[in-house]
Amino acid sequence: MARAMWKGILTIGEERVAVKLFAAVEDRTVRFRLLHDEDGVPVKQRLVEPESEEIVEYAETERAFLTPERDLVVLHRDELEALEPAPSREIEVLRFVPKAAVDERWYERPYYLGPDGDASELAALAAAMRETERIGIARWVMRKKEYRGALRVADDGVPMLIMLRSADEVIVASELGAPTGKALDEREIAMAQQLLSLLESRFEPTQYRDEYRERMLELIRAKAEGKVIRHKAARPLRVEPDLAKALRESLEAERKRA
Amino acid sequence: MPEDGNEEQDVLDGGGARSLWSGAITFGLLSLAVDLFPAVRSEAVPLKIVDSKHRLLTRRYFCPQHERMLSRDEIVRGYEIREGEYVIVTDEELESLAPEKSRAIDLRKFVDVAEVDPKYFKRSYFLTPAESEANRAYRLLAETMERSGRAGIATFVMRDKEYLVALVSENGVLRADTLRFHDELRGPAEAGLPLEDSPEPKAVERYKRAIAELAAEEIDRAELVDTRTAKLRALIEQKLERGVDVERAAVAEEEEEEAEVIDLMEVLKRRLQPEEREPAPARRERTGKSRRDDELEGRSKAELYERAKALGVPGRSKMDKDELVRALREAGG
Numbered sequence: 001m002a003r004a005m006w007k008g009i010l011t012i013g014e015e016r017v018a019v020k021l022f023a024a025v026e027d028r029t030v031r032f033r034l035l036h037d038e039d040g041v042p043v044k045q046r047l048v049e050p051e052s053e054e055i056v057e058y059a060e061t062e063r064a065f066l067t068p069e070r071d072l073v074v075l076h077r078d079e080l081e082a083l084e085p086a087p088s089r090e091i092e093v094l095r096f097v098p099k100a101a102v103d104e105r106w107y108e109r110p111y112y113l114g115p116d117g118d119a120s121e122l123a124a125l126a127a128a129m130r131e132t133e134r135i136g137i138a139r140w141v142m143r144k145k146e147y148r149g150a151l152r153v154a155d156d157g158v159p160m161l162i163m164l165r166s167a168d169e170v171i172v173a174s175e176l177g178a179p180t181g182k183a184l185d186e187r188e189i190a191m192a193q194q195l196l197s198l199l200e201s202r203f204e205p206t207q208y209r210d211e212y213r214e215r216m217l218e219l220i221r222a223k224a225e226g227k228v229i230r231h232k233a234a235r236p237l238r239v240e241p242d243l244a245k246a247l248r249e250s251l252e253a254e255r256k257r258a
Numbered sequence: 259m260p261e262d263g264n265e266e267q268d269v270l271d272g273g274g275a276r277s278l279w280s281g282a283i284t285f286g287l288l289s290l291a292v293d294l295f296p297a298v299r300s301e302a303v304p305l306k307i308v309d310s311k312h313r314l315l316t317r318r319y320f321c322p323q324h325e326r327m328l329s330r331d332e333i334v335r336g337y338e339i340r341e342g343e344y345v346i347v348t349d350e351e352l353e354s355l356a357p358e359k360s361r362a363i364d365l366r367k368f369v370d371v372a373e374v375d376p377k378y379f380k381r382s383y384f385l386t387p388a389e390s391e392a393n394r395a396y397r398l399l400a401e402t403m404e405r406s407g408r409a410g411i412a413t414f415v416m417r418d419k420e421y422l423v424a425l426v427s428e429n430g431v432l433r434a435d436t437l438r439f440h441d442e443l444r445g446p447a448e449a450g451l452p453l454e455d456s457p458e459p460k461a462v463e464r465y466k467r468a469i470a471e472l473a474a475e476e477i478d479r480a481e482l483v484d485t486r487t488a489k490l491r492a493l494i495e496q497k498l499e500r501g502v503d504v505e506r507a508a509v510a511e512e513e514e515e516e517a518e519v520i521d522l523m524e525v526l527k528r529r530l531q532p533e534e535r536e537p538a539p540a541r542r543e544r545t546g547k548s549r550r551d552d553e554l555e556g557r558s559k560a561e562l563y564e565r566a567k568a569l570g571v572p573g574r575s576k577m578d579k580d581e582l583v584r585a586l587r588e589a590g591g
Contacts, residue, residue, distance in 0.1 A: 002448050013468045022451075024377055026444050029419075032335040035344060036321040036328055040336065043319040043328060049309055050316050051508070053327070056309045063305040064312065065494050066507055073494050074312055074503040075305065083489050094481050095474040100372070102477060104424075104435050105297055110377035112446050123457035128465030136469075137477055148482050154375065158446040162376050166484035168302035171523055176384075177531045178430025181393050184401060192402040195286055196368050200408060203369040205378065205440040208413060212420035215355045216347075220337045223345045239289040243395055250286020 006142055007116050008091045010125070010151070017125055018116035019091070021161065025109060030216050085141045091161070093151060096134040102150055105173075106164045113151075113159040126159045137164075191247040198254045277529075279416045280388055280565045282362040283399065283425070283432075289362070290387065290395040293529060293561075294416070297382035297433055299522055302487045303494070312505055356415035363425060363434070365410035371424055374409075378437040385425075385432040386529035388565075396432065403427035409435075431530065554583045562586060 004020035033042045047056045063080060065073045115122040129136070129152070136151030138161065148164040240246035277293035307315045319328045336344030387396040403410065403426070410425035423434040497503050554562065562582040566574040571585045 002444070012465070013471050015465060015468045022444075022448075024444050024446075025438065026442055028439075028442050030337070032337055032347065033344065034319065034333050035336040035346070036324065037332050037334045039321070039323050040344060040346075041321055041323040042336075043333060044322055045317050046320040046327070047307060047309075047315045048318045048327070049313050051313070054309075055320075056315055060310055061307050061315065062310070062312070064308045064314075065303060066306050066314070067498070070507045071498065072306075072308070072312060072314070072505045072507040073497050074308065074505065075490075075493065076503075079493065080490075083486050083493070085486060093472065095472045095478070096469045097474055097477055101475065102376075104371070104374075104376070104379045104426075105382040105433075106482075107376050107379040110443070112444075112451055114451050120457055120461065124461035125465045127457050127462045128469055131462070132466060132469050132473075134469060134473065136472075137481060139481070146484055146486055148484075150376065152376065154377070154446070156446060158451045160377060164482060165298055166302070166487065167479040167482040168484060168487055169298045169300070170482075171297060171299065171526075173297075173428060173431070173433075175523065176429070176431055176526055178400065179387055179393055179397055179530050181397060184394070184398055188398055189402055189405070192285070192288075192398055193406060196402055196406050196408060199366060200368050200406075203373045203411065205437075208411075208422050208439055209441075210420045210422075210439045211413075212355055212360070212415050216352070219351060219355060220339070220345050220347065223347070224339050238287065239284070240287040243288065243398065246287040246289075250288065254286065 004114065004116075005111075008089050008140060008142070010091045010093060010113075010138070012093045012125070012136070015121075015125075017121045018118075019113045019122060019159075020116045022112040022114060024112050024160065028210070028213065030213055030220075084144050085146050087144070088141045091138050091140040091149075093136040093138045096129075096132065096136050099133070099135050099152070102135065102137075102164070103170070103173075105170050107150070108163040108165050110160055110162045111149075113161055122159060126153045126157060129153045129159070130157070185244070188244055188247060191244075191251060195247060195251050195254060198251075198258060277386075277561055277564075278383070280561055281414070281416070283365065283385070284362045285365045285399055285410075288395055288399075290392040290399065291389055291565075292363075292385040292392065292396070292432070293388045294383045294385055294434065295526055295529070296522060297384045302484070303490050314507060352418050356420075360413070360415045360420070363410075363412045363414045363423065365412055365425060367411045368403075368406070368408040369411055369424075370407070371409035371426055374424060374437065377443060380436040380438055383434045383436070384526055385434055386526065390532075397430070400427040400430050400432050403432075404430070554586055 002022050005023055006021040008019055008021065010017040010019055035042055047058065047061060048054065049056060062077065063075045065075065067073065113122065138149045138151050140147055140149070148166065149161045150164055151159065151161055153159050240249060277295055279294040280291070281294070282289050282291050309315055319330075319333055320326070321328055334346050334348070336346050338344055387393045411423070412425065413420055413422050415421070421434075422437045422439055424437055426433050426435060557565075559579045559582065562579060563574060565586060566577070566582055571582075574582065574585065577585060
């Protein structure tokens with residue numbers, strides 16, 4: 001069983017539920033080290049003053065904000081420390097909203113919630129959330145950092161807390177203007193809609209594999225065994241520049257496949 | 259130029275005026291060139307590192323064996339197979355892993371995005387039409403997808419990594435939400451879950467009342483503000499106003515190109531509606547060049563390189579900017 005990464009107390013109005021957080025993400029990135037090509041030694045990063053090429057130790061550095069006018073505002077360590085939030089175990093739920101109220105762009109990283117001690121309270125909360133079909137918006141402080149999250153119950157009944165990005169990070173999308181141009185041809189839209197409907201399906205996550213990662217690991221294995229790697233020649237995609245013709249031919253091809 | 263995993267993430271997080279990737283969306287035989295930009299800002303108030311004399315510092319690679327700084331072309335990418343033993347992997351080898359087809363966002367499946375569990379969502383990017391020729395196909399696809407209410411699901415390779423994306427259309431703008439692959443998520447069983455199935459009905463009622471008390475129809479952006487960021491911003495403004503701890507930053511030569519700080523929102527607006535924001539037809543007429551040529555020349559070398567990569571232009575890694583523009587013109591991109 002995985003170890004809990006943090007313990008907290010969910011507060012919902014007067015109610016309090018002790019929970020443990022478990023990471024739901026497993027990092028599978030193929031990690032490379034950067035090496036000096038001459039001796040194969042892993043490189044280190046150093047902070048350098050570019051003019052004098054002087055190496056500066058991390059402990060001797062300070063932070064500064066650079067304005068667009070290139071003014072440097074120096075922020076001292078004690079000033080930055082004073083901005084750190086007060087430590088707390090509370091995960092405060094502020095409101096419960098319909099699932100659709102949270103745009104996908106807010107979601108950052110999921111965690112499972114398990115009970116810390118008595119499981120009955122968390123089970124009751126999960127059941128209540130399922131019935132109301134709402135998700136909670138929560139805030140908490142963990143390891144000197146502030147977090148925001150969506151409290152929800154997954155299809156399998158397990159409560160989750162999904163970290164949300166901050167309002168500063170998420171652009172208000174409605175302020176963006178769409179590309180404009182001559183009115184579209186309704187017949188082309190109809191053809192595109194037909195093509196789309198032929199490709200409609202359900203989302204099945206297990207269907208997709210990171211094949212690039214698999215090929216990368218294969219390549220590494222083969223190289224480790226001293227095998228010669230053949231490079232595949234790239235083949236360009238077939239593309240039809242005429243919009244209407246492209247749609248017509250795609251529709252025909254897709255109907256034949258079906 | 260090799261990048262390790264962490265750095266790669268940094269590259270994709272970065273805002274700024276440049277697109278992160280240039281490529282194509284294909285839908286049947288229809289293809290449209292697009293540029294990809296972040297849909298979320300990475301850090302609201304990014305801080306620089308300075309030394310005790312308040313000079314801006316940069317990060318450089320250093321070989322502890324030779325005790326000297328290294329330039330980019332002295333660095334290779336290695337995968338550790340045994341302690342201290344590495345397999346070197348070159349850029350060309352990585353590139354050969356992605357067949358041409360995998361470099362396009364090929365829409366072969368459309369789903370109801372509400373079906374996708376939120377735990378899959380990773381990060382969002384906006385897609386903009388890369389050139390005026392792509393405008394009509396872009397609008398056609400955006401309109402069609404919006405009417406159907408469906409999201410396209412596809413995988414594609416960008417900067418040495420494969421991405422699973424849900425392509426959604428909102429208000430006439432296409433957005434790619436990257437999704438985690440299924441094997442990047444743990445099951446709840448690994449955390450000793452799920453819970454017992456039959457909670458006390460009384461307790462459930464108690465929580466239902468607590469939920470009803472806090473019910474609202476919308477989120478409140480003010481509740482989702484990072485208070486540390488807000489305080490940091492206030493501190494900076496206060497210092498600027500009083501002129502305390504404010505200094506003129508020296509402009510390092512290599513930095514000048516990036517010195518222009520542009521808000522992501524502004525960049526996106528310019529890319530989505532170029533006609534309304536860049537009224538520069540005079541220049542086009544004077545040089546006698548087509549619009550498309552101008553579009554290519556107005557791009558950074560990195561963007562041109564990405565496009566050349568997407569089109570499989572041979573010898574691109576040794577080309578300078580002008581050569582890339584010429585080669586792209588010949589390749590029709």
